[in-house]
Each structure stands twice: as structure tokens, then as C-alpha cells.
Amino acid sequence: MGALAIKNVTKRFGDTHILKGIDIHVDSGEFLILVGPSGCGKSTLMNIIAGLESPSGGEVHIADRIVNDVAPKDRDIAMVFQSYALYPTMNVRQNIAFGLETRGVPKKEQDEVIARVAKMLQMDHLLDRKPGQLSGGQRQRVAMGRALARNPKLFLFDEPLSNLDAKLRVEMRTEIKQLHHRLKTTIVYVTHDQIEAMTLGDKIAVMKDGVIQQFGSPQQIYDTPANLFVAGFIGSPSMNFIPAHLASEGGVIGVSLQSGDAACFAPLLDSQRYAAYVGKRVIVGVRPEQWDLAADGGGLACKINLTEPTGPDTIVFTQINGIEVQARLHPRDARSPGSVLHLRPDMSKAVLFDPETEIRIG
Template identity: 65%
Template sequence: MASLSIDNVCKTYNNGTDVLKGIDIAIDDGQFLILVGPSGCGKSTLLNMIAGLDDISSGDIRIGERRVNDLSPKDRDIAMVFQSYALYPSMSVRQNISFGLEIRKQPKAEIDATVNRVAEMLQITHLLDRKPSQLSGGQRQRVAMGRALARNPSIFLFDEPLSNLDAKLRVEMRTEIKLMHQRLKSTIVYVTHDQIEAMTLGDRIAVMKDGIVQQFGSPQDIYDNPANLFVAGFIGSPSMNFIPATVVESGGQLGVKVCDDHGCVVLPLPHDKAKLAQWVGKDVIFGIRPEQITDARTAHREGLPQMDCHVKVIEPTGPDTLIFVTLNDTKVCCRAHPTEAKRPGDAMQLVFDVSKAVLFDPKTEMRIA
């Protein structure tokens, strides 16, 4: 396996369109990198540039110690798994997996051993003699993964491999991919628009928008400490609540005032008072995740600020219930224990855990605290 370094990489098309605007990412040997973002953010273009399928306008890409800008795809020692599976329909599963090894003229005994090892790992041994048309979507994706695994490359590249699968199968295949990574300790670059895949699979996440990496870090750090409004809203399901508010001083402590039609409460801010002093009396966007607004039973902590809120809508999910209320004229999502959730139209006492709340500048959309 190998490390990957992407240094100030840009991509500009002939018509002057800037697709990638100075991408800087580095991961160590054996790490799992997720490129995540909405359609058109440039993540697949970047993956194609790592693979050698698209030219680099400027900057450098290194796999291990090798600068690969000018190397053809076959010389980069990479293996790619596509969204469309890209299997040869006339070949059996066994032939699909072994084809690349045969092109490299490996000994037949070695090829057979590799195919059997990969098939056992992915639990597709019983499918080796079938054609792709006889397989389900999940089985085809396993074969596509098996073909990549047989190569034993320096880096695996996955281009939205699960987007064609139904929801249940996506969850199962996520687990398969994670288990594969844990077994092989392989270096993986994985493109997705699904933030749940990003959170569950990656060691490192690069959140992209408009050809720029908005934030790069571990899944938990990005979840807890988003750099701006876009990252905070994109990572997390349901996404973070953004409540327009004003910073106020109350009892020697800074807080934000939130109101619904039952009344108002000042939520104390956990941030450094000196850092926020310049924002007193100014408008901010108060960011708080749904699980941080809940019922007293679920909160498991004493002394948290509370507020009676008018329940608008509830959405039971099984393990918890999503409750929607209106605070500062903004729809706000909360998580509560199913037995504690009130009915629409009723008042419900909600508890606010502000220990991980964040503030954003409404003009720049950057995080201020």
C-alpha cells in the first residue's frame, strides 16, 4: 500500500471553467479517505485525476514517493471500483476477477489462488461460474470489488460504488467495505455524496463544495467542529439546526435568546467570553444539533436550560422520535425518547445541551465560536 499526497491541484477546462481550485490533501499509508460533497463539487474529477483518467492543470499528485502526474493509469498501481460495476457481461465471475491478472501474464496457479482467496473473502465463491446478468446488484458490486482486490494495488479508488443499490443493501455493503479495509489495511480513496457513508467509513474526510475543500479532518472532528455553515449543514442526519439569534449578556454570562409562542429563554454559551465580547448585541446563527435538544429523560444531565415549546410535527423513527418546533421563527428538529414525545399541538418541555453548540457569522457563514 502507499500514502497519497495531493498538492495544490487545480483543474481548468478549455472554456475557462475552474473545476478544482487548489486542492491540498494528504493521507498516510493504510488510511481511508472520503471525498464527499454535492453533485458538481469536483470530487469525481479529483478521483479521475488520481487515477490518471483526467489531466491535471497544475499541482502535483504523489502515490507513495512517486509523482504520478504524467504516468498512464496502468502505471500508477491503482485499482478502481465504479458506480456502474463495469463488468464484462460475456465473462463469468471467475473470468472477470482474473482478467487483469491474465493480461499481466501471471502464472495460472497464482491466478487461481488469487481468485479463490478474493472470492472467499467476499463470500462469492458459489458465484464464480455465473455471468453478471445472473447476479443481484450487491453481488455484482462484490465482483467489482473482487476484481480490484485481485490486483493488490497501492491504492483502491471507489467512485460512488453503492449509489445504485437499495437502502438495505447499501448498509450491508458499507459494512463489507469497512471489514475489507480492516482486514487489508489498504489505502482507499472513496467518492460519495452520502454523508452517512462518509461518517461511517472514513478515517479522514474532505468535504468539498465548488471545487474547494471546505474542511479536512476526522469524521468526529468535522461533526463536532464544522468550519462553516455548509459543512455543518451537510454533515449529520438530520442536519444541524441553524437558528437566527442575537448574542446577549445576562447575569454576567453571554448567551443567545430563543423564543417560541410560549415564551423565551436565554441559552448560555460555553465559549470564551472574551472571544465573543465583540458580538454582544449582534446577530449570529446559533447552530445546535437535533440530539442536543431533547427531553429531560434522554439528556441524562442535570441543570441544563429548559423551555416549553409548542410541538408542530413528530416523526417516529423507532429508537427515537424527531420533534419539530419553531424557535425564532425557524423550524427546529429535536430528538426525544419515544415515550416522552408529545403530540402535535401540545407543549413539551425541551432540554438544551449547549456544550457543543456553535456560532456562525451570518454574513461570511464562517464559524466564529
């Protein structure tokens, strides 16, 4: 059953096109992430799903029902906001009860719901406090509790963790994921943080300029990004984009890499699919962790310009084909700046892009 379907939704203000034909289909129980840089239209799309803004064209279906003309309160949704949006003059209990009260839920049932939610989020001790007396993390918890009070068909999270400090953000991220496992409710989650997107989502829609650049599972998006933007946006440190010529040497198609005076030819796997591009310029995308130390002395001899130890790995900076390349190595393999390392890209995982269209080849 489709929990949420967005069909060719557009939104414009005057001549400004915020959304240019969005299509998304999410199955019941899935965790959908809308991710993109600020101004990409993801929050507008979220507001359209919630019914807080109306689309200029297209259809929004929730639980197989067109909801274009349905008021937010009748869409059977609950939403958590970036600023938490708690009612400032009400205490936590009243905050949770407000929506129930508006819907005419009897007092006794309200109390049961509040008790259930408070237990689920371990916030019994906060029930009589005002939002002003809570810490950021506690407010976040209450905002989630308020959304959980009803059993909606769809949860909407609008950058819920952006206002938290780094440590709390990681904790709450885990908690949201656990909550999703337990409740199995469909969730739409807006974020600009690609790590949140990767860790939480069943499906990710990467957005830019009001267009979905790619829609797929986190692993699909990571391994086979549709274009340069997606490849650069997902993953940290981001993918290296090495400009190169696609050449054929003895029937094997590959790219030549050059670092300082050293050069090597890196053959591509399953290379016949790139045949049409032989002799043309391409951009080779190799993620930092897709570099290995060539113990046999092969590969490309690269001079290290800089190292950034992160603990588990060390990021090594070098120059290949005229651009700065980062390689993630085991700390024991890294050398200090100035020395030379023999690096070999894992070409089975490399992706190629057309420099003109910026779209992935093959």
C-alpha cells in the same frame, strides 16, 4: 509514510473551474472519504487520482512518488465503479483474470489469485457466470473482487453502493469496513451519502464547488463543522440553524431564544471567545439530539407542531426564533402536536456561525 498526497490540484475545462486548489494528505492504511453534493468535483478528483483525467495544475503523489505523468495502469491502484463496470462478455473468472493477464501474470498464479479472492468474498459459486446473470449485490462483490485481485497500494471506490437497495447497501458498507480492517490498504472512497462518509472514514474531505470545505476526522467534522455548509450536510436530521442576537447578561454571553410567547436566555459555555460578536447577529447551530427535556420546567416552553416517530427516537418539530427546529427526543418524552414541551439546548455543544461569511466563530 504518505500513501496519497494531493498538492494544490486544479482542474478546469475552458472557463469552468471544476477543482480550485485541492490539498489532501492521507497516511498509509487510512480510509479517506470524499463527500459532497453532485457537481462538487469529487468524481473529477477521483479520476485525477486514478490517472483517467490529468490535472490542470498541482501534483498527485502516490506512495511518495509524483504520478502526474504516470499511466493509470502503472500507478498501482485498483478501482471500483458505481456501475460496477464489469466486462459484459466475460464470466466472473475472466473478469478477475483480465487485469492479471494484461500484466503477464502466469496462468497458475492467476488461478491462485482468483481462488484467494473468491474465498475472501465468498463468491466461489459465481465464478463461471456472466455479469448479466448476477444480481446487483453480486456484481458489486465481483467488482470488488476484481479490484482485490492485485494488491494495490491504493483502492479507489467511486460511489460503489449507490446502485444497491437500502438493506444491501448497509450490509456492503459493513463488509467494506471489515475488508479495510483486514487488508489495511489505503482507500479513497467517493460518496454523496453522509452516513457512508461518517461510518466508513478515518478522514473525511467535505467538498463543494471544487473546494474542500473541511478536512478532518468524522468526529471533528460532526462536532466542529467549519462552516454552515458542512454543518448542514453532515448529520441527519440536519443541524438546526437558529438566527439570534449575541447578548451579554451580567457578564455572561449567550443568545436569547423565543418560541411563541415564551423566551429564555441560553448562556454559552467558555463564552469569552465570542466576546467580539456581542451585540451582533449570529447563527446558532444546535443538532436535533442536543435538545433535552427540562424536567424542572425551565428551558424554553415550545409548542409542538409535528412529531415524527422513528422507533428509537421521536423527532419533534417546533418553532424557535421564527424558524422550524427539530429536536430528537426519547419517545417517552415526546408529546403529541399541540402540547407544550420545555426544551433546553445543550449549549456546550452548540456552534456559532457568522451569518455573513457562514464560517464558524470561536
